[in-house]
Amino acid sequence: xxxxxxxxxxxxxxxxxxxxxxxxxxxxxxxxxxxxxxxxxxxxxxxxxxxxxxxxxxxxxxxxxxxxxxxxxxxxxxxxxxxxxxxxxxxxxxxxxxxxxxxxxxxxxxxxxxxxxxxxxxxxxxxxxxxxxxxxxxxxxxxxxxxxxxxxxxxxxxxxxxxxxxxxxxxxxxxxxxxxxxxxxxxxxxxxxxxxxxxxxxxxxxxxxxxxxxxxxxxxxxxxxxxxxxxxxxxxxxxxxxxxxxxxxxxxxxxxxxxxxxxxxxxxxxxxxxxxxxxxxxxxxxxxxxxxxxxxxxxxxxxxxxxxxxxxxxxxxxxxxxxxxxxxxxxxxxxxxxxxxxxxxxxxxxxxxxxxxxxxxxxxxxxxxxxxxxxxxxxxxxxxxxxxxxxxxxxxxxxxxxxxxxxxxxxxxxxxxxxxxxxxxxxxxxxxx
Numbered sequence: 272x273x274x275x276x277x278x279x280x281x282x283x284x285x286x287x288x289x290x291x292x293x294x295x296x297x298x299x300x301x302x303x304x305x306x307x308x309x310x311x312x313x314x315x316x317x318x319x320x321x322x323x324x325x326x327x328x329x330x331x332x333x334x335x336x337x338x339x340x341x342x343x344x345x346x347x348x349x350x351x352x353x354x355x356x357x358x359x360x361x362x363x364x365x366x367x368x369x370x371x372x373x374x375x376x377x378x379x380x381x382x383x384x385x386x387x388x389x390x391x392x393x394x395x396x397x398x399x400x401x402x403x404x405x406x407x408x409x410x411x412x413x414x415x416x417x418x419x420x421x422x423x424x425x426x427x428x429x430x431x432x433x434x435x436x437x438x439x440x441x442x443x444x445x446x447x448x449x450x451x452x453x454x455x456x457x458x459x460x461x462x463x464x465x466x467x468x469x470x471x472x473x474x475x476x477x478x479x480x481x482x483x484x485x486x487x488x489x490x491x492x493x494x495x496x497x498x499x500x501x502x503x504x505x506x507x508x509x510x511x512x513x514x515x516x517x518x519x520x521x522x523x524x525x526x527x528x529x530x531x532x533x534x535x536x537x538x539x540x541x542x543x544x545x546x547x548x549x550x551x552x553x554x555x556x557x558x559x560x561x562x563x564x565x566x567x568x569x570x571x572x573x574x575x576x577x578x579x580x581x582x583x584x585x586x587x588x589x590x591x592x593x594x595x596x597x598x599x600x601x602x603x604x605x606x607x608x609x610x611x612x613x614x615x616x617x618x619x620x621x622x623x624x625x626x627x628x629x630x631x632x633x634x635x636x637x638x639x640x641x642x643x644x645x646x647x648x649x650x651x652x653x654x655x656x657x658x659x660x661x662x663x664x665x666x667x668x669x670x671x672x673x674x675x676x677x678x679x680x681x682x683x684x685x686x687x688x689x690x691x692x693x694x695x696x697x698x699x700x701x702x703x704x
Contacts, residue, residue: 301483309568312509312516315497319349326500327360336365340383343374365395372420376431393520397436398445422457445469450482460484541569541578550580
């Protein structure tokens with residue numbers, strides 16, 4: 272993926288790809304299996320040096336990731352033209368830096384950011400391509416050197432790059448590598464689970480092994496035999512829907528990683544198209560324990576991560592004298608333990624009450640701002656602004672649907688979704704976190 276064209280022979284390139292296929296299939300201790308979901312977005316990646324500007328508008332690709340830089344001095348000669356062409360063609364674009372562990376990670380990050388410029392809304396977060404060193408490959412970097420360095424130095428340079436880019440852009444970078452690279456080189460992977468994984472695995476099946484500490488890959492590079500405008504490219508799948516890809520791009524959305532119940536970001540919100548119910552992509556067992564219903568093929572990640580709807584939310588700050596448990600209405604839905612708001616209460620259940628007349632004085636549709644509901648989203652009540660969204664939409668917007676009963680209130684970032692009567696002045700009647 273990373274070597275500059277012309278730096279290595281075609282035969283060596285083929286041999287490297289074959290070695291990658293074998294290495295990426297190796298199962299590390301702690302690895303988990305992930306399978307390709309029903310809905311994916313087809314994409315490619317390449318280092319375009321020497322290939323000119325490709326015909327992206329007719330490529331039919333949903334996204335493309337281009338090599339921009341390597342080390343602290345190499346810039347792909349065709350990056351800028353193809354970067355601009357992707358934008359003109361309306362294709363989601365991303366840029367990657369080929370990692371060199373022998374030089375400063377901070378310097379590499381600053382060089383990469385200088386070349387790429389502003390990561391715009393709609394662009395993928397920046398990627399760090401980690402492939403070198405590889406045992407026995409004395410030209411891994413494609414410039415006559417292996418890129419070999421002590422494990423501690425590799426770890427430091429890698430983390431310095433990721434931290435520098437994240438601080439400079441406000442975006443969480445993607446990490447590209449193959450399954451056994453980190454263990455092969457003795458690299459400390461502590462904290463890497465907070466970065467989305469782009470995994471290379473050429474095993475030729477629909478399932479692959481995700482190395483620890485990740486629990487799922489976000490992008491899967493599955494072969495190197497693709498073509499755009501007659502130019503050889505690597506084939507990739509974004510392991511989710513087009514809508515999920517849109518939320519993954521640089522519009523302020525959080526990346527997909529982690530999973531239910533961990534300290535990181537969950538797999539994100541989801542909506543069941545047949546019912547219109549909003550939910551959260553969480554583990555099926557967690558969903559069942561909350562009394563929810565799981566729907567397959569709507570979420571990225573492993574097969575056990577599915578769209579969960581119909582679960583109660585809770586908020587210890589609801590107007591119920593400090594109780595954090597939900598109470599059941601006289602109707603069919605469940606609220607967050609708050610008061611009924613003088614007949615205008617809207618349930619905080621993320622699924623069962625949406626559009627169902629219930630015990631809240633028959634006000635009905637829990638996700639209809641036309642029924643007298645306004646919603647506030649913010650880090651704190653003081654920072655919230657009211658909008659005419661219904662509660663379920665508000666919860667999804669806030670990323671709050673994933674904060675279901677049983678999760679800790681100490682998760683960060685803490686964003687709240689609250690609903691009140693559309694009339695000015697009243698205290699929020701229900702709350703969800």
